[in-house]
Amino acid sequence: MSGPTLYVVLVAFGVVVGVASGLLGVGGGTLIVPFLTLAAGFSQHSAEATSLLVILPTAIVGSLALRSRGVGNLGLALRFGVVGAVASVLGALLALALPAMTLRLVFAVFVGGVGLKLAYDGLRGDTPSTAGDGGLRS
Amino acid sequence: MASRLQSLALDPKLLWIGLGGGLLSGLLGVGGGIVMVPLLVLWAGYAQRDAHAISLGAIIPISIAGIATYGVAGEVRYWPALALAAGSIVGARIGAGWLARIDERLLKVVFGTFLIGVAVLLGLR
Numbered sequence: 192m193s194g195p196t197l198y199v200v201l202v203a204f205g206v207v208v209g210v211a212s213g214l215l216g217v218g219g220g221t222l223i224v225p226f227l228t229l230a231a232g233f234s235q236h237s238a239e240a241t242s243l244l245v246i247l248p249t250a251i252v253g254s255l256a257l258r259s260r261g262v263g264n265l266g267l268a269l270r271f272g273v274v275g276a277v278a279s280v281l282g283a284l285l286a287l288a289l290p291a292m293t294l295r296l297v298f299a300v301f302v303g304g305v306g307l308k309l310a311y312d313g314l315r316g317d318t319p320s321t322a323g324d325g326g327l328r329s
Numbered sequence: 330m331a332s333r334l335q336s337l338a339l340d341p342k343l344l345w346i347g348l349g350g351g352l353l354s355g356l357l358g359v360g361g362g363i364v365m366v367p368l369l370v371l372w373a374g375y376a377q378r379d380a381h382a383i384s385l386g387a388i389i390p391i392s393i394a395g396i397a398t399y400g401v402a403g404e405v406r407y408w409p410a411l412a413l414a415a416g417s418i419v420g421a422r423i424g425a426g427w428l429a430r431i432d433e434r435l436l437k438v439v440f441g442t443f444l445i446g447v448a449v450l451l452g453l454r
Contacts, residue, residue: 201412208413209420214427215440216381217362218388219417221447231409240404241413243395249417250388256425257382264379268386270339274347275354275361275387276394282355283398298353299451305367306444313437 197231205245213253218246342373351391361391363447366440377433381440385425 204226208219220242227238258265339347346368354361362384369380428436 198408198412201409202416205413205416205418206420206423207416209417209422210424210427211420211443212385212417213421213424214381214431214436215362215424215443216366216384216388216428217443218392221363221450223413225450227409233406233409234404237404237406241406241410243392244405244407244410245413245417246388247392247396248414249421250385250392252418253421253425254382254386254389256422257385257428260425260429262378262425262429263382263386265386267339267343268383269390271343271347271383272387272390274339274344275351275365276390278348278351279355279361279391279394280351280398282352284355285352286356295451299448302363302444302451303448305371306441306446306448308371308441309367309437309444310441313434313441316434 201231208245209249209253212246212249213256216253218242219249220246340373346373347387350387354391355395361388363444367444377436377440378428378431381428381436 208222211217211222212219220239223242223245224235224238227233227241228235233241254265254268257263346365349368350361350365353364362381365384365387366380369375369383370377375383431439
């Protein structure tokens with residue numbers, strides 16, 4: 192893909208990423224990076240850098256939209272995120288010293304297991320963690 | 330639950346999840362949300378909907394740290410980033426609107442399916 196076609200596809204894909212981000216509370220890098228490397232021919236590093244720059248405005252717009260609807264607590268989330276930001280810098284430094292493939296596979300198993308548990312809970316109608324939050328979003 | 334959300338103080342679990350989520354995010358280059366949302370729900374006991382909202386807000390400082398430390402300057406392709414962001418900003422408002430309304434059971438199923446997909450992608454990569 193190149194030229195105008197690429198840009199039309201990028202905007203359309205951006206909408207999909209944005210919906211996933213706003214609905215699921217994820218940054219969207221998981222979607223953007225493979226797309227840019229596989230479909231648009233970006234290098235891994237270039238895709239990750241570009242992805243970071245897309246994630247920031249997406250998270251800001253989504254968070255403001257959620258705040259205006261009274262979902263969650265943005266002030267708490269930002270404080271929580273600052274802790275995460277410090278840790279992510281440490282993680283990036285650690286990544287240089289550890290075998291990436293092993294880490295990735297362990298993580299894939301973790302994510303897959305959690306996904307199965309959540310989907311199972313949802314299908315079974317068992318949502319213990321939501322008990323008693325009736326007044327939360329008012 | 331409600332009083333906890335109204336407080337800005339970080340309880341210890343939140344602190345650990347922030348540390349763990351950020352560490353994994355930096356370590357593996359994956360989004361923190363994939364780690365933080367499950368931990369907020371399954372370990373810290375947040376409601377599914379609130380966990381997603383808190384995760385999205387937390388991604389703001391985490392991505393700023395990423396931009397600041399990643400050496401983004403030389404590698405970003407600005408026009409594609411702009412095109413993606415133009416779409417994702419519109420999408421984020423739509424998605425946030427859905428998150429505010431969606432049935433929490435359906436949200437669990439959708440997110441669980443998303444995680445399984447991510448796990449497969451990670452395994453294949």
